Amino acid sequence: MKVLIPVDESKIAEKAFEWYLQYMHQDDNEVVVVHMALQPYIPLIAQGDVMTGRNEQISAILETAQVKVEKLKEKFVQKLKERGVKHKTFFQLYDGQPASGVVKVVQKEKVDCVIVGSRGMGKIRRTILGSVSNYILHHVSVPTVVCPV
Amino acid sequence: MKVFIAVDNSDIAENACKWYFAKLHKEGNEVIVGHHADQPKLPTMSLESIGSFPASEITKIMTDHNKKLADIEAKFTMIIKDHSNCKVVVQTTADSPGHAIISAASNADMIVIGSRGFGMIKRKILGSVSDYVLHHSNVPVCICPL
Numbered sequence: 001m002k003v004l005i006p007v008d009e010s011k012i013a014e015k016a017f018e019w020y021l022q023y024m025h026q027d028d029n030e031v032v033v034v035h036m037a038l039q040p041y042i043p044l045i046a047q048g049d050v051m052t053g054r055n056e057q058i059s060a061i062l063e064t065a066q067v068k069v070e071k072l073k074e075k076f077v078q079k080l081k082e083r084g085v086k087h088k089t090f091f092q093l094y095d096g097q098p099a100s101g102v103v104k105v106v107q108k109e110k111v112d113c114v115i116v117g118s119r120g121m122g123k124i125r126r127t128i129l130g131s132v133s134n135y136i137l138h139h140v141s142v143p144t145v146v147c148p149v
Numbered sequence: 150m151k152v153f154i155a156v157d158n159s160d161i162a163e164n165a166c167k168w169y170f171a172k173l174h175k176e177g178n179e180v181i182v183g184h185h186a187d188q189p190k191l192p193t194m195s196l197e198s199i200g201s202f203p204a205s206e207i208t209k210i211m212t213d214h215n216k217k218l219a220d221i222e223a224k225f226t227m228i229i230k231d232h233s234n235c236k237v238v239v240q241t242t243a244d245s246p247g248h249a250i251i252s253a254a255s256n257a258d259m260i261v262i263g264s265r266g267f268g269m270i271k272r273k274i275l276g277s278v279s280d281y282v283l284h285h286s287n288v289p290v291c292i293c294p295l
Contacts, residue, residue: 001172019289023150023258026175112172113291128284138274143168143293145259146283 004032004111006102006136009072012117016147017076020115021083024145030086032109033076036094036101040065065093099135106140114144150175153254154182154261155282157246158221161263165293166228169261173291180235181257182225185242185249189214214241247281260286264294 005020007013017033025031040061073091080087088109094101106114116137119130129137129146137144154169156162166182174180189210192203222239229235242249254260262283265276275283275292283290 016289024173024175115289137292141294143165143291145289145291147289148287 001026001028001113002030002032002109002111003113003115004034004102004106004109005115006034006036006132007072007076008035008098008120010117010120012119012147012149016115016117017079019147020145021079021085024115025083025085028086030088031080032088032090032105032111033073033080034089034102034105035069035072035091036098037065037069037092038098039093039095062093069093097135099132099139102132102136103139106136106142111142113142114140116144116146118146118148150177150258151179151256152181152259152261153250153257154180155250155254155278156182156184156221156225156263157266158217158224159263159266161265161293163224163228165261165263166225168293169291170228170232173261174232178234180229180232181253182229182235182237183250183253184218184221184225184237184239185244185246185253186214186218186240187246188241188243245281246278247285250278250282251285254286254288257288259289259291261291261293264292 003020003024005017007017020031042058042061069091073089077087077089090105114136116133117130118128118133120132122130127134133146137146152169152173154166156166169180191207191210194203218239218241222237225237229237238253240249244252250260250262260282262279263276264279265274266278279292283292
């Protein structure tokens, strides 16, 4: 069975991931871990030299964002390797809503099941389900396990 | 892992239960398939013979209700029969179905429930009971939109 777990930097995502490995994982499952990072904010006004300084600034911002994504990927890949889990990862800066990026991967990879935390990085607890989890739940046509806080 | 599968008489519930056993079930998991039915509405007045206690109508309603419960129990007992550590629990409750499920699953590690039951709206929206369970559960809930 192919299982997809969308993650972010939150503890809830990590908890959902660990919960899956502890309670649901079976040896012949393949785990697809997905992280669709928001494009970093690129300011319109450059610091210093208007022409050349701006390009350097943009590259620096993108590189920092990319490094952060890589670090997050390493964290999860290490856990998967430790347990000898067959896996695939999609960690990238995504141009658009993270939730729709995740759903695209779900459809493309033809996963059988999705495991998602009920919330992620959002600080304000307005609703039970965070916006991304809510979107994923309503747009995938496979069983979804929602892991509460 | 202790799993509680909340079912009704709908196809979605049956498919969710079968899907669980096909894809998620692990040897050693303890599974309870639970159906908590609403109490049927009993008449207080007889329509056949005005003024008297509606004994025959009540009997008929209760018999129909119990038959429905027995059908559900039989259906799911057939599905779980090859698996050890599994049982089917069918009850009538005065509670709302959502609340009854949360109580019954209080020591479960995961709840499995269909996205809808018999609701009329067939878009990808959660039925009222599934929505209640999702929002009130302390353990992971597996929503099956099958």
